[in-house]
Amino acid sequence: MTAFVSLPEGAGPESEPESAVGVGPWEGPWPDDPRLDPELLAGGDRRNVVDRYRYWRLDAIVSDLDSRRHDFHVAIENWQHDFNIGTVVRSANAFLAREVHIIGRKRWNRRGAMVTDRYQHVRHHPDVPAFAAWAAGEGLAVVGIDNLPGSKPLERHALPRRCVLVFGQEGPGLSDAARAACTALYSIAQYGSTRSINAGVASGIAMHAWIQEHADPPEWLDGGRFDDAP
Structure with a gap:
């Protein structure tokens, strides 16, 4: 193939x-x-x-x-139809996130998802308070990922097993309301001249950090191919 x-x-x-x-x-x-x-x-x-x-x-x-989804969720703010959401959904599918949460506008550009949204549960929240109330009800730690003053380096800290990784709008990053809702803030180390990496890339890095901490390589994966295909 x-x-x-x-x-x-x-x-x-x-x-x-x-x-x-x-x-x-x-x-x-x-x-x-x-x-x-x-x-x-x-x-x-x-x-x-x-x-x-x-x-x-x-x-x-x-x-x-659904029988083997991981214990982390991913959330991204969507106030200006962020074009990174499709990439976030595709990465969430690859790393088997339990759900993806869209905060703000309900409509988003699905092109970047490459139809993986058919296989990934996506939940909408109209605003940050509604999202925060849902997370609290589920007993999930809300973890913001952004290069903000006071953020701790993700490379030196373990992510909670049951958590929601939250990403902000491309450009401004996490909103003030989203920052206030987070129980922890982590930054991704950068070494070049750019001020930031886009939310789609950041989400993939953070999800893989969770995988490294809490998940084992799939037993059925051998060099990128599945052994038990029909």
Whole structure:
């Protein structure tokens, strides 16, 4: 199977060329597995999914992911239709976050998610107080990630196991309300001339920091490929 490639705007998994990604129609007798989708078996599976999930129904994939999601959530403020949200959702799917939370405007640009939002639970909160109340009700630590005065270096501190990693709008960073809601603030070390890295990159770094602290490498992963694909 070939690596996943970016698609032009408006293209979906059904419109991907056969040479781009995935597998063709199933060859031989069809397997007796209720997780598999007859349409995908007949027409091939060109979706942006790892080999383990080839030919699986969407709901079967989500159910399997739900059975082993991690204990961290990710939240990002969305007051100006932040273009980084799609990247955050895609990274959350890769690192198996429990949920992604959009704070502010409900609409967001899904292009950067590369359809991973179909497999990732996304929850909307109209404002920071509503989000903070939800997090408190769930007993989750609210951890802000931003290069702010007083932020502690993420590289030298362990993230809580049950937490929400919160990121601000591109440019201004975390709002005053979001900062006040955080129980801890961490910064990501930078060594060049730029003042900041974008929220999409920062979210991936922070999620992987959580993974390094609290998760083991997947037992079924061998060099980037799955061993038990149907």
